[in-house]
Amino acid sequence: MKTAEIAQRYLDYFRKNDHVIVPSASLVTDDPALLFTVAGMVPFIPYLSGDVPAPYKRAADNQKCIRTLDIEEVGKTPRHGTFFQMLGNWSFGDYFKEGAIRFAWGLLTSPEEEGGLAFDPADLWVTVYEEDDEAHDLWLRLTDLPEERIQRLGKDTNYWSTGLPGPAGPCSEIFFDRGPAYGVDGGPATDDDRYVEIWNLVFMQYEITNVRSKYDFDIVGELPAKNIDTGMGLERVAFIKQGVDNMYETDQVRPVLDKAVELSGRTYGAVHEDDVRFRVVADHVRSSLMLLADGVTPSNDGRGYILRRLMRRAIRSMRLLGVDGPTFAELFAASRDAMKDAYPEVETDWARISQYALAEEATFLRTLASGSAILDDSLAASKAAGRSSVAGSEAFLLHDTYGFPIDLTLEIAEEAGLTVDRAAFDTLMAEQRDRAKADARSRKKQLADTSVYRALRAQGETVFTGYSDLETESRVLGILVDGHPADRATVGQIAEVVLAETALYAESGGQVADKGVIVGPGYELEVLDVQRPVPGLTSHTVEVLSGEVGVGQPATSVVDAANRRAARQAHSATHLVHAALRDTLGKTATQAGSLNRAGYIRFDFSWSQALSEATRTEIEEIANNAVRDNLEVQTRVLPLDEAKALGAMALFGEKYGDSVRMVDIGGPWSRELCAGTHVSRSSEVGLINLIGESSVGASNRRVEALVGLEAFRSLAAERALVSQLSSTLKTPREQLPARIAELTANLKAAEKRIAALEAKSLGERAPALQAAARRFGAVTVVAESLGTASSADDVRTLALQVRDRLGSDAAVVVLGAEVGGRPVVIAATNDAARATGAKAGALVKIAAGVVGGGGGGRDDVAQGGGTDAAALPAALTAVTEALSA
Known part of the structure; x- marks a missing residue:
């Protein structure tokens, strides 16, 4: 049985049993505490925790997951994989233990011709939490499993929690016995690879608090609505049904x-x-x-x-x-x-x-x-x-x-x-x-506990009116101070305020939050930030400027109109730049991230090489041509499948519901799914000025641009700078590049002549340095500070010249100089000196340690440096002391 067929049988079975079939969420989760969707339950966390009312009573899905915690076990066991697919069925306050057990057993043991998976009950074992008598008795009553194939295990294997305050509960796992050829007898309690866990039924029935560890906590009581969260490992079932030894030998791997x-x-x-x-x-x-x-x-x-x-x-x-x-x-x-x-x-x-x-x-x-x-x-x-x-x-x-x-x-x-x-x-x-x-x-x-928003979200979704209105009258649904619910907030306090309706845009889709105020009878709040802590709920972080705000009071959200106008310009400019990039580079240049705020956009896209100046100019010109053409900007709310069929760009990692908002600029020229605020016609963007392009990884590039008035100000500043250069150099602006190139070439030539003169002057010191040689045992040593030098290469050349002048007897030359404000030490030894044990690399390390740095190199010549040029004399003394020891 192919892997895809197993998944389809699962979904068909639960569809027949009144479950809504939910498409897989992205591997990229929007949970700030997670990098990836690591388990099938991750997309359902808001519903399971009660933070957000579930849109359905029953659901089933095939969820893509990535988990790398056991990456070192990959390939060594039959079941460990980093990517896996988790089949799940879910009940939100509907059926509970009996229903979950009936459904699981029915699918597993029903004949294939009836849509089941046709497992032999004789090959199946079950574990339950050691204190869960209810689950134990249900397995006995609802199936033909004998008592000895139902094992009771402890919290470490058969109790589920997130490790945070919130929902928890016992679980029951179903195992397949691969037979005596794969290990010892004794059931799942042996923890042997012979027994493969294929399905876990989590009975989410308790509220826990005072969590000291994943298995040490206090149970507050039963949840008002009990949930079912199950997961059947698709790859594990596949390798069993396909008669292979492990998941790596299944048809998809x-x-x-x-x-x-x-x-x-x-x-x-x-x-x-x-x-x-x-x-x-x-x-x-x-x-x-x-x-x-x-x-x-x-x-x-x-x-x-x-x-x-x-x-x-x-x-x-x-x-x-x-x-x-x-x-x-x-x-x-x-x-x-x-x-x-x-x-x-x-x-x-x-x-x-x-x-x-x-x-x-x-x-x-x-x-x-x-x-x-x-x-x-x-x-x-x-x-x-x-x-x-x-x-x-x-x-x-x-x-x-x-x-x-x-x-x-x-x-x-x-x-x-x-x-x-x-x-x-x-x-x-x-x-x-x-x-x-x-x-x-x-x-x-810091980020995962959203339970404080649960009661607020239960009152309904926050209605966003800001697409059409810059002011909206509403009422205060809730207030949080220092993360805890409060009846009111007073002057000087920072608080979170939740309204039933708001005109203020919450940060999302790359667009930063609106600026503005919230006012009501006797109070004024400055809005510092607007976020969506849980889906469907908007929270305003505010500072109370005057008066006192309380729960239930009238409240009017007022958007900073100038900032919103500039933000709309920036977000629409982002779409124009994206379309221009794809027009210029091709369809593989897709968005990988963005930030847009009043007057500025940053846009990351998939591309593996730097853009030429000509390409950047072309992208900028295409985007500004779209501004000039005064294209109509239309927004429509329509089903996701219909939007995709129309060619709308859906961004990776974004979560979309059944209905989406599609933004067209010039019809299909730019068509993206986007919840942001936009101008009504492209000419309102004003001007787009690309100011930078850089790498943000091996296969990602980033462009930055100024938009609207900020773009104009930047170009005006450049114009003033060009005018100043033209006046200073007494050169027409169109001739400035040639004039600056000429001056640069002259400067480089002068620097080269100066360096040559300094090198010649330094080289003329070789006889004097030779004369300054001293004897330390069998070795002749020159250890001198040269003052300043143009480059370390000049010091190296001089050191080698002096060494050669000293002849074939054992000789060591150590020269120090200040180059560019930092100390440099060069050591050179000849064959006879090295025979006595004097090695350039070791000597340089001694000197470099004194000047606050490091160095090394070959035994015949080495270089070091540091930070304290004043310590050069002491460094040279340390070298001579080492040679005389």
């Missing part, structure tokens, strides 16, 4: 594994270590494909870092399988073909996806080349120092700074006959993970 086998020339099933690597490649390529399809791009932080890590682990695994060259073109194509029936976007958006994948692979292959060179130097230094291992700190630097995998470091070190101080490396990695976990816990505590 195996093609990538087979392609890796073909490219490597090795055999799957022959060597355990190779098998793990093949599975890692198969899993990580599929996960990367799905993340790219949902708009994540490789970077050094956040979601992009996780994607980059997955891609680089796949490249590393292919290298360990003996393939040093690029493979992503073929591996990603194999994954695309395996996934396109279930997720057509991986094919329709293939040009953009493959562009990112191939660019990241090329970048990392270059990283591996440069990292190998750095490691080679480290190995050579370890051998020269007589060490048998590479320091853990050096391995960590390669890993953390250069992205060089530790496994590859270990492999190369072993080939060189050395080890790596793995304990020190692991300590540094653990410290880094602890810092990351502490940061994640901090963010979760």
Whole structure:
């Protein structure tokens, strides 16, 4: 049974049982405490927590998920994958334990011809929470499971909570017994791979508080409306139904594994270590494909870092399988073909996806080349120092700074006959993970608890009137002071105020929040920020300027009209620039992020190379032509499917409901889904002035522009500057570039002549320096400070000249100089001096330590520097003392 068929049977079964079928949310979640959708329940959190009323009583879905917590287990067990699909059915205050158990057992054990999955009940085991007698008795009554195949387990496995105050409850898990060939008898309690968990039924029935850990908390009481949250692992069911040993051999994953086998020339099933690597490649390529399809791009932080890590682990695994060259073109194509029936976007958006994948692979292959060179130097230094291992700190630097995998470091070190101080490396990695976990816990505590908004959201959605009105009369629904509900807020306090209706725009879609005030009888509030803490609810952060505001009072929201006008100009300009980019660069130049505020826009887009000056000018001209053409701006609210059919751009990572707002500028020329505020005709934008273009990652670029009056002011300032230059240089403005180029060339020529004269003058000091040589034992030493010099190269040249003048007897030359305000030290030794143990690199390190810096180099010549030029005499003295010791 194909994976897609299993998913369809699941959805069809629950559709017949009165469940609304909900499409999968993006892998990119809008929960600020999470990077990704890590579980099937994430999109339903607002409904399960009660923060937002559920729009349906029953639902079912097939949710895409990414989880990297167990990334090191990928390939080693039959069930661990980073990308997975979670089939779920949900009840919001409707059916509870009995209904969930009936539905699960019915689907699992019904014959295939009746739409079921046809599991043999004799192969199924069930676990329940040890204190949940109700669930235990229901399993006995509703199914033909014998008592011995229903096991009671503790909170660590059979109790669900988020680790935060809120809903929680016991759960019941369904396991498939793979048989004695896969492990020991005894059921799921043995925690053996023989028993594969395929479905988890969470009975969300309690409210918890005083959470001390995920399994240590106080139960306040039962929830007023009990919920059901279930999850059936699609990949786990697939590998069982397809009769293969693990999820990596299922129909959606195996093609990538087979392609890796073909490219490597090795055999799957022959060597355990190779098998793990093949599975890692198969899993990580599929996960990367799905993340790219949902708009994540490789970077050094956040979601992009996780994607980059997955891609680089796949490249590393292919290298360990003996393939040093690029493979992503073929591996990603194999994954695309395996996934396109279930997720057509991986094919329709293939040009953009493959562009990112191939660019990241090329970048990392270059990283591996440069990292190998750095490691080679480290190995050579370890051998020269007589060490048998590479320091853990050096391995960590390669890993953390250069992205060089530790496994590859270990492999190369072993080939060189050395080890790596793995304990020190692991300590540094653990410290880094602890810092990351502490940061994640901090963010979760700060951002995840939205329960304070629950009662406010229960009163209904905040109505936004600002598309048509700049003032709206309403009433105060609620007030929060210091994060807690309050009856009122007084002068000088900062508070959150929730209104039934508001004209003030809440930050979203790249558009910053409106400025303005809220006024009522006897009070005035300055609006500092406007946000949507939970879907459908708008909260105004305010400072009470005068009077006292209380819950239930009348309130009028008043938008700063000038700021809103400029914000509308900026948001419409963002759409114009996006359309101009796609017109110029092609359809793969899609939006990757934006910010627009009064007078300014910042727009990130997928592109892997810098834009030429001519291209930037063309984009700017196309956008301003659209302004000149006075195009009509229309907004329509229509079903999502209809908007997409009309070609509307839907931005990656954005959440859309069944109905969406579509913004057209010039009809289909610019057509995007957008909830922001806009001008009514393009001419109102005024002027768009591109002021910058830069890189924001290997495959993303950023353009910045000023809009409207700010654009005019910038151009006026440039005009004044050009006028001033023209007057100062007594040159017509059209001849300024040639005149400035001429002056620059003259300046460079003069600087070159001065440098040559200074170098000649410095070189003439060689005889005097030779005469200043002193004897320290068997070695002749010149250790002198030169004062200032034009460059370190001049000092190096002089040091070598003096060394050569000293002949073949043991000689050491150490010269110091101030170059550009900073101290530089050059050491040079001849063969005879090195035979006595005098090495330039070691001497430079001594001197550099005195001047507050570092340095090194070869035994014959080395360079160092620091920050304290006044310490140069002391540094030279330290060198002579070391030579005389």
